Amino acid sequence: MTDHTEMLKQERNTPWRVELRNSVPGKDRIAIERVKMNEVEPLERIKSQTCEVNCGLTPEQALHEARRCMDCVNPTCIEGCPVSINIPKFVKQIEAGKFLDAAATLKEFSALPAVCGRVCPQEKQCELKCFYSEKMNKEPVAIGYLERFAADYERLSGKIQIPKVEERNGIKVAAIGSGPSSLSFAGDMIKLGYEVTVFEALHEIGGVLKYGIPEFRLPNSVVDVELENLKEMGVNFEKNFVVGRTASFDDLKELGYKAFFIGSGAGLPNFMNIPGENLNGVMSSNEYLTRVNLMYANQSDSDTPIMLGKRVAVVGGGNTAMDAVRTSKRLGAERSLIVYRRSREEMPARLEEVKHAEEEGIEFMNLANPVEYMPNAEGRVAKARFQRMKLGEPDASGRRKPVAIEGDIFDIDVDLVIVAIGVSPNPLIPACLPGLKISRWGTIEVNEETMQSSIPEIFAGGDIVRGGATVILAMGDGRKAAASMHRYLQEKQKK
């Protein structure tokens, strides 16, 4: 830790940083207003599932925003970032106009800066810890926007720097799943010289980045560029391959794989087990979003069907619920409704998504919980019955627990209900590895420092370890696992 602090200090004292810092007085920096993200107008953007809402910053806006950063002696923002990105360094590189250098700095810490700049819950992480929000009660430096700017600038410049990789050492390792945890694991291991194969069950690489998060928040092209880079570095991708089914771990060992990283995610959708939940027109957010984002069911040339709704209720208050409800609006719903059992403050979704949803005309019905769905004559859902809730005492998580208000029940006409109340870990891998230690929630138990599981050659990270979490945490896990798998394999070689 002290090494790290020392290094940050040294970097902060490099002449260009000192000069830049002194070029604008602190009080002038503080006086600058936080930049506003350019956005496509709500009425325009809801016409298309693929139109990205945020347009990104212009170079002028980025320079302006970067100037706000005080280049603090004690940059608390870094503490808020799960992968400890050297935030002041990359921000000051932007201020100095060295955009490609800023991108390179980001890449030292994060495998997917263009992704995290778009989907990180910044307001709960780096930006929450910024000097502006912590000490000045002002709007924080727009770290996420700047991160996205630098990464996009590099991508669009056509001057993407492919990181150097060590010479191949001939040792084969596998990553299971192709979500952000596996991708960052693969990136680090390939740099270290390993032969890396990523196995993915679906016909597309990217995990939730492809099948879950819609293009209006994260364009597929942004993810694809990152995938191309990994390919260029030598990572091998095997699609349509379910580890534990297509081949067992033993089969893979026989093929020469020495160690494994499991990043299989928490894909299993939860349901509430209430009457009518299996009616046609009631589905999980995973099904709805997969049909649209992975199968393009909303486009006329796709063979996959989609159920359209005029009156859509989405149950839940997380990012998944926001993505589903905003998708329904884009697919032509007249009324799209979020139904959440707690109040607005407890909503786990990113602030920006809630704001965008509101601008797009999404209705929010807080403190309500479905208790039953009723069909029409054709057996499709036609009405949803809700229980009104109030907030009671705080529960184990510290959030106030929703409790039913006795007798306060009401019905709403719906023709599509999307259940987005969370996911459970996919049981497939644990089921085929009897020696693997599993928690009572079905997640894989690992040593938090090394991400190593109860089976020495198996490491794990991302949602399969944490339950539903975030992209950046998954990436951090992948990196940690790569570093410790490297140590583990080196030790083993010596023996």
Place this chain on the structure above:
Amino acid sequence: MNKIVEKYKLSESVFKFIVEAPMIAKSRKPGNFVILRIGDRGERIPLTIVDSDTEKGTITLIVQNVGVSSSKFCQLEAGELITDLVGPLGKATHIYKAGTILALGGGVGIAPLYPIVEAFKKAGNRVITVLAARNKELLILENEMRQWSDEVIVMTDDGSSGRKGLVTEGAEEVIKREKVDECVAIGPAIMMKFCAQLTKKYEVPTQVSLNTIMVDGTGMCGACRVTVNGETKFTCIDGPEFNAHQVDFDEMLQRLRAYKSEEDQARNKK
């Protein structure tokens, strides 16, 4: 991409494909299925693995042309490629020495029944197979089934092959005649529903293999959910085989119709 090695026409609307898939050929067990996709914007459809050849590295699929995706598959010829193919998925059939097995197959359901009949026979059971189809032309795998069955009874709706009547009539005859230890029924949902009613009456334990609508086939979406013994189960990972006497067939029949209008539209468009 998986190459089609051979293609056979089994009836006007049913085709058999031998497909290159060496890994799947090795790891598949009776009861497993694959999901495949034809074309860039193709749908993911589940098909049972009917047979495999580990030496040649191939699997056998039998598909009935019922809609857009199955028809795209049926149009492919030997030498052409399947865009995506993944498997083996689903739980394998529990094969053991039970005594006498009654195997009931209807329509294209005879295809998924075939590897199960073979496995039960190889496990030392007496196997009586009842095959049912609308007419002679639609009856598939009769000879192959004879190879692994002690007796085969054929029923057709119009009497053009075997006897005239429904699969349940043939089944009831056998149950009345001798002790049946276990029954396996695979076919259209409505057929499985009536088979389940019949064997429940005679208290014969019965397995069915459910052909629900699926998307991913790996437990991720819940499109395939069914109610079994009052609980919601995912056919792709908890099944596809379930205790027939616990399945809510009416709900399943309803859910199979979920995309009816969209499918009809798609068929008319293409």
